Amino acid sequence: LLIETVFDTLNAKAALFAVNQVFESRAIKLPVMVSGTITDASGRTLTGQTSEAFLISMSHFPLFSIGLNCALGAADMHPYLKTLAKKASFLISAHPNAGLPNEFGEYDETPEKMVDQIEFFLKDDLINIIGGCCGTTPDHIKAIAELASKYSPRNQF
Template sequence: MPWLHPGRVAALQSALAQRILVIDGAMGTMIQRHELQEADYRGERFAQGYDALFAPEASHTHGPGCGCQAHDQRGNNDLLTLTRPDLIRGIHDAYLAAGADLVETNTFNSTAISLADYHLTHLVRELNREGAKLARAACDAAGARTPDKPHFVIGVLGPTSRTASLSPDVNRPGFRATSFDQLADAYREAAGGLIEGGADVLMVETVFDTLNAKAALFAIDDAFAAAGGRLPVMISGTITDASGRTLSGQTAEAFWYSLRHARPLSIGLNCALGARDLRPHIDVLARIADVAVSTHPNAGLPNAFGGYDETPEDMAGVLHVFAAAGLLNLVGGCCGTTPAHIAAIAEAVRGLPPRALPQLEAAA
């Protein structure tokens, strides 16, 4: 199957062969700085009351007793793509100005499973399409200023709010709140929107359950078939605690071997831990994976108030050691990171060679 954007894919592969590429930082952290209220999330489009949020073809009546009428949207960051595109575009622009080569779409929760919590499943395709368009416009504008340095859009597919491998009910260990087919359906719709909106890469990220990731990869293949071409795919898992395992119980090594059949552009780890705590797990991936290795860790561990205290300088210093040891091809930030963190990380890895890959050496 051909590449959907062969020129951009070739540019990305060339850039990976030459240097360590920088991914942007946290979207949620930047949104939280604006201290938005319910009206901000609703914007003009959804300001006329709760009914405006629902599909016009909804089969039931939203009367006074309907629970969804009273459902708040505050905290639904993905909705801001439609109601505050200026804010989301501004965040993309800030990360690009800080030195990011790749920016992630504001679509972490834009699947039918996660959006069901907000009663917005009918917006899935639109949120993904428009999220990709916003990031695409930001990258194109940055590329026009620096034609020798292309910028790329990562279409983000988050883990969803449900797990296929574990029961949410301790009294019913065999119960599952979702199924492989339901997850695949959700991911297929989201991936189609990201492709339509102009993403350069799709990333299945913050994977805590490998079965969820397998459903995503299965659905992505379907979406590629429908589009008549492929995009590169990145996979990034999350080691949830000091056990060194994902929530579904896999080590970094097992995680890679469970998903290598998808032949991703990269495998990596993000979220949950800071860079220091991720080091041994990135060491493992760098040793065994025959694709690019990425990491975008948190700015340390959360403090007692749920915030992140690791400074840009401290985080960049740790990741410089990763890069100098030849462990990285792509690096960025997750929770708690800001454009200041990304600027410091970009400077810390500047001039250091990317982790050597046989296929990249041949391409170079």
């Protein structure tokens, strides 16, 4: 399960509580991923948390992974993933946008440009799971998958 585009950890905690109730009532267990959203260059969620505070707020649950998605392109997401990768005991995921929206709300970043930026996540050993969010197309995902196949997942946890 992926609880994503989290900008308020109270909502994420409520979702995790509900997930846990379903797991218990059905006697099942599935991997759970949580992905937060850093909203702008301040490096904070909409409710004001840093990526480190987001991680700490989510660490009570046995997550499969924690990560970031949406709101930022790959280049802008890099420093916040670096913080998560240094501190997290979970796998790290990243699902960046294809850049930022233009004045028409469209995303102009090509698959080639996006993979050039994502390659730094892989070279810096920051992530275990990679995908795309707003503006990504099947061509973006194909290019990302081809790039990721050349690297090993993060191993620092």
